[in-house]
Amino acid sequence: MNTFEECICSIALTLIPGIGHIWAKKLVDGMGGSAADVFRFRKELPGRLPGVHSRVVEALDCPQAMVRAEQEYAFAEKNRIQCLTLAGEQYPSRLRECDDAPVVLFFKGNADLNTLHIINMVGTRNATEYGKQLCATFLRDLKALCPDVLVVSGLAYGIDIHSHRAALANELSTVGVLAHGLDRIYPSVHRKTAIDMLQHGGLLTEFLSGTNPDKHNFISRNRIVAGMADATIVVESAAKGGSLITADIADSYHRDCFAFPGRSTDEYSTGCNQLIRDNKATLLLSAEDFVKAMSWEIDSRFQKGENVQRSLFPELSDEEQLIVSILDKQGNLQINSLVVEADIPVHKMNAILFELEMKGVVRVLAGGMYQLLR
Template sequence: MNEKEVIASIALTQVLGVGLISARMLINGAGSAEKVFACRKELSEIIPGVTPKIAELLDCPQAFARAEAEYAFAQKNRINCICYNDEAYPSRLRECPDAPVILFFKGEADLNALRVINMVGTRNATDYGQRICRDFITDLKSLCPDVLVVSGLAYGIDIHSHRAAVSNGLTTVGVLAHGLDRIYPAAHRKTAIDMLANGGLLTEFMSETNPDRQNFVKRNRIVAGMSDATIVVESAVKGGALITADIAQSYHRDCFAFPGRVNDEFSVGCNNLIKDNKAGLILSAEDFIKSMCWDANPDAVPVAIQRQLFVDLSEEEQLIVDILREKGDSQINSLVVEADMPVNKINAILFELEMKGVVRALAGGMFQLL
């Protein structure tokens, strides 16, 4: 991404009165953040719904001054500025209506890895929760070695998930609620540095941004949005992990939880998620991989299923077929978004289509029209 586009994207986030959704609408309508500013006086003619007031707001030299300073900081500290239309931008996150206009990333991870999960939970992780993190990540490494593990670098389940990933050689990314000029909490600095070699640190916040309370909820939507699935390890009846799970559901992403004893304070949240059918119950990495259909061998010769010549499809089955015909091979998460159906219903439809010889399951939760 060129320097002018990066600076314009940063500047757009600094214009008072222009929120995330409006900024994305402007970028999509004009074609780039740079063109949003260059054509600000004509935007009302180019983009429906844009008022002359927007043009006035975009006349904001101080926003560009701040953006130029931030770009200089990023260059000096080898931080990648990833614009919304950049190929390196997490494609799963781009699907979300409140995705950031720009991200700041330091590290080596592929944010568009084939498989991405996040592990979240209480800051007061018990020995039980810590053991789940270690065992799950260790088994995940042997069963699914190319997975990217995302979390929030916070105390408790977050940091234990990151550390387990680092010790097992899995790529792991920490999403921060502040700028990349600091690490919060400071006690996790060593782990954060270890993560840079095989993973990294990601944020939407510029330098000099404090880790204020409201920033953590914003951080959680990135954790949920860039992942295929959210895994809650331990949670009290309330907490940030449950917010992440709710956000994941709103994005039509899979959500799983490890159960705990009914009287344990930090198992109540997970048990409630399972009881209320908001999360699938898992006991191991093997459970999770089977639920995600990640256990298919990509090198295996697929079993041929004879397709019926004149197959009768329901209206919903036909919708899925039409989407696959238009989009090509698709992950189940993409089908959930395109069809606007819950994941359990999509799973049932895909099963019926497989039995009819219309689609075939591929590795990584992908489905192919035959």
């Protein structure tokens, strides 16, 4: 696949009037993961994809979108910004599973967006000392228990920025998801932290340069925060707020959600207490509780080398042994990657992985990653 062409076409697809996030992803997925093929075979779309109207074909004939896309790609190249398309290996695999995932993301930094453990921490913009202390203590303790966690938030005032700073203080990678293009930092008072994050995480956005941080962009941004993480952690929230929207989105993605409780009289614990009361979030008291709930202790033990002897594995078929060999060589992979590596159809791969899981040879992790139980 031509990376340059795929980037240009992915960016252009976001600029086509009348095609939102969900339809853009449907079109790309329907054409085998290629935005370039959406444009290349646009006249064939109605016959190949149910629900595609001829108006979509007409809309895709949009030279000005291609021109703007080329300008944005040039901006990204000049500023050493990575253009991540749905088909690319560096695209956040957990986010790719979501129906409304962006068809293109722009990333500047050095974080692995597909690392084994990813959380997001969100909350009120009016963080209290209690909330700030929770950020600091939780991430300090989490670092000791699970040192490879990536911490995601939105670089906003309050809990967001304190989560980023606590992550940096504990030498954890941290990524800020922005509600505007990478030609600016908003709020500007967080610029120093944002610069530090480029060396220990990064900045991520779906928005093109020149995009203002308008209110509706923050809601759109929240789905990326929720979708790229294994779990959402709400630290403090009033009865209404963006963090509750993020929690709802995480629930719709079938991701874990946790909330720190507060006193019933505390305004900025009301939202957290409601999430817990309504069974929309698990009560969170400590990093140890969180790691246990996520079963991450087991992951850490494997990484330290407490391995099950390979001889204890039951007899495997040739295809099962092939999957084991791939996972042994490359580490944790999603089913799409296994399909490509093993050259086995996805429906058959599902059956093989189910058998391996039942035999105790592999297990599925959050984000759909398959792990070999060594």
